[in-house]
Amino acid sequence: MPHQKMPKLLTSEITPQDVYRQRREFMRLAAGTALGAALPYPIFAGEKLPDRVKSAYELSDKLTPYEDVTHYNNYYEFGTDKESPAKTAGSLKIRPWTVSVEGEVRNPKIWDIDSLMKLAALEDRVYRLRCVEAWSMVVPWVGFPLAELIKRAEPTGNAKFVEFTTLNDSAQMPGVNSSVLDWPYREGLRLDEALHPLTLLTFGLYGEVLPNQNGAPVRLVVPWKYGFKSAKSIVRIKFMEQMPVSSWMKAGPSEYGFYSNVNPTVDHPRWSQAKERRIGDFFKRPTLPFNGYADQVAQLYTGMDLQKFF
Amino acid sequence: MLITPTKAQQDKCLLAAKRLAFLVALIPLVKLLWLGFHHGLGANPIEKITRTTGYWTLALIMITLMATPIKALSGWSWPIRWRRMLGLFAFFYACLHFLTYLVLDQFFDWAAIVKDIAKRPYITVGFPAFLMLIPLAITSTHKMIQRLGARRWKRLHKLIYVIGIAGVFHFWWLVKKDITEPMQFAAVLTVLLGFRFVRWWRLR
Numbered sequence: 001m002p003h004q005k006m007p008k009l010l011t012s013e014i015t016p017q018d019v020y021r022q023r024r025e026f027m028r029l030a031a032g033t034a035l036g037a038a039l040p041y042p043i044f045a046g047e048k049l050p051d052r053v054k055s056a057y058e059l060s061d062k063l064t065p066y067e068d069v070t071h072y073n074n075y076y077e078f079g080t081d082k083e084s085p086a087k088t089a090g091s092l093k094i095r096p097w098t099v100s101v102e103g104e105v106r107n108p109k110i111w112d113i114d115s116l117m118k119l120a121a122l123e124d125r126v127y128r129l130r131c132v133e134a135w136s137m138v139v140p141w142v143g144f145p146l147a148e149l150i151k152r153a154e155p156t157g158n159a160k161f162v163e164f165t166t167l168n169d170s171a172q173m174p175g176v177n178s179s180v181l182d183w184p185y186r187e188g189l190r191l192d193e194a195l196h197p198l199t200l201l202t203f204g205l206y207g208e209v210l211p212n213q214n215g216a217p218v219r220l221v222v223p224w225k226y227g228f229k230s231a232k233s234i235v236r237i238k239f240m241e242q243m244p245v246s247s248w249m250k251a252g253p254s255e256y257g258f259y260s261n262v263n264p265t266v267d268h269p270r271w272s273q274a275k276e277r278r279i280g281d282f283f284k285r286p287t288l289p290f291n292g293y294a295d296q297v298a299q300l301y302t303g304m305d306l307q308k309f310f
Numbered sequence: 311m312l313i314t315p316t317k318a319q320q321d322k323c324l325l326a327a328k329r330l331a332f333l334v335a336l337i338p339l340v341k342l343l344w345l346g347f348h349h350g351l352g353a354n355p356i357e358k359i360t361r362t363t364g365y366w367t368l369a370l371i372m373i374t375l376m377a378t379p380i381k382a383l384s385g386w387s388w389p390i391r392w393r394r395m396l397g398l399f400a401f402f403y404a405c406l407h408f409l410t411y412l413v414l415d416q417f418f419d420w421a422a423i424v425k426d427i428a429k430r431p432y433i434t435v436g437f438p439a440f441l442m443l444i445p446l447a448i449t450s451t452h453k454m455i456q457r458l459g460a461r462r463w464k465r466l467h468k469l470i471y472v473i474g475i476a477g478v479f480h481f482w483w484l485v486k487k488d489i490t491e492p493m494q495f496a497a498v499l500t501v502l503l504g505f506r507f508v509r510w511w512r513l514r
Binding site for chain 2: 064067068071072076080081082083133135178180181251252267269270271272274275277279280282283284
């Protein structure tokens, strides 16, 4: 993959991270005293997200280290190997950023990312993440249920599905110059899946703003489905009557289904899904149905043949 | 004026070069060990080791397959004289690759391994390719060549064509979507086997 030409920068021109963090911290404190909780809100990866509330979504599993969560990423817009996104995603500009909520809704709206972040209380939630490639992590995300946004959008009676679209900008994303997937990256959920309280509109991890390689400034986290269902850097959320066709469904219809629920009994044609390697572990562990969230989500699929609707 | 090196000087030079090639072929292993001891293998070390040893197995198979065309085109015979060493290195990396799968990845879970061989097409072709390398490694000594006779030995070692093809399919079927690297190997292998085919066709 050809590397993006980067403009030459003198080291002296780069503001050290601790300096800009201090600067922003100062501004936030100043704003806090002078203007109440107005500007500036944290923007950059690594900045603490304030006013988070604890949630009931805790796990006894050991957290995957921050370093691994942020340096082992599948984000094909920034390259197809897992080390690339951490190296190249710095070119993604996360402000200004808007998310268009459209389609079968009574209140379509183009949300500015800063107002979207304040739409509901940000929660700390620890979820298991299971990749279709048979590895897994445990990640403390920060976000609020997607349902909060959906409620405000007021889906019409025709809305049966929701489609999520990732930014597609070759100037910021070197990977979209390759035709490895059909860009922009699209993913989808059934409306009831999107409304499920586990489905998280996510802005941070480890209490801090999302690093670009993890899908900044806003991504989805659907913990009972394989990781690729959780679209990153979302610019559009569209409510539809017909089932959307996701990028991975297009790429390999026999390998990636619309539902893609974590299911140890349905193997990917090229690898078994019975077990997974938790990043940091030596031994593999058995994969749980719905990634361990069966109690919460299995009822969404009653009566469905999950071998067929994989 | 030019001084033509004597035969002895040439041989000395080539021997030094061969020793250097031996060390170069060890670099991927040394690098893996170095990274392993310095937390440099990333979040998923087992995947990294598997990928690296697999890559170099395939690369070394391609390199050994270059010896014959190089000799035919340039007359140089040293690639042929290096071929056994490099072929054994291919086998060495293939063993590391297989052991990584057996011990680190599956940890002797025989049921899972049998299932993989039966159900995962990339393993279905990869495993026999590994098995086929074994007789080639065993018969790589001078003694074995004499025992088998040059003719039978040559015929046996044509297995490497099948192994090369199986190896490329193994890589191709394993990758999820970005087939750039398997395609590069496929292109190189097509040229190398194509050369042999054309030569055979013309001598027919």
